[in-house]
Amino acid sequence: MELEDAKRKFIESWGKLGSEWGINRTMAQVHALLLISPDPLTTEEIMETLSISRGNANMTLRDLIGWGLIEKQHKPGERKEYFFADKDVWNIAKQVAKERRKRELEPVIKVLDELSKVTGDANDPEFSTFNKSVTDINKLAKNVDKTLETMLGAEENWFWGGIFKLFK
Template sequence: MELPEAKQKFIESWGKLGSEWGINRTMAQVHALLLLSPEALTTEDIMLELNISRGNANMNLRDLMDWGLIDKQLKPGERKEYFFADKDTWNIARQVAKERKRRELDPVIKVLNELSTIKGDDKDPAYKTFKKSVSDINKLAGNVNKTLEMMLKAEEGWFWKSIFKLFK
């Protein structure tokens, strides 16, 4: 397989993976293109390479910046904006985890904490089942949250050593 074909295959695969992260396919493809590019690219470069509209490119570049996965730079004497991605996979994984936590886990934990304060009759089977289910899910969510917090603060080597110790 030649480089252009391999690059295209990676971009397509990263696009599919992106939907598993909770981001749209084109956004992940833009990210993949920037990951593979040795130099920062302009919006026009991205549009041409991925065959997408300016609006689509701009929207996805803005979203990638919101996720903290890419940055924008200006080059002296040029009016165009250039975009580049952090190529450190550990940083990417932590940033995705941070955003997913903020967008998905934190709101669920907030609701579960509210629901755990419900008052009721301890003899009522429906109340007992509700209370236990909410409590168990809240406990699990809390453990997931602690693990993510540990990941977000940790250095890569330390984190993986700690995780692998759990499975020995």
């Protein structure tokens, strides 16, 4: 396969994966493009390469900055803004996990805590089934939360190294 085809395929696949994970396609594609660019790119170049509008490019770049996945760069003597992606895969994974934890897991735990407090007659199957499911899910969510916290705080090498071999 030619390099140019391979790049196109990478951008396309990354976009598809993104949309399956609740990240919009364009955002994932712009990220992919910057990941494989040796040099920072301008809005203009991104619009051109991916055939997207100025408005879309601008919004997407802002979102990616919000996710902590890309940064702006200024070249001395130039007015234009350049964008580049952090290329460290471990940082990317950490950043995404951190954001999703904050945006999705935390609000869910808040609701579950509230629902866990609902009281009722332990002999009423309606209540006891509800209560068991809610408290179980709450425990799971909190366990996931703690686990993420630990992993995010830990240093990189445990992941690439063999920690997971421990429970083979």
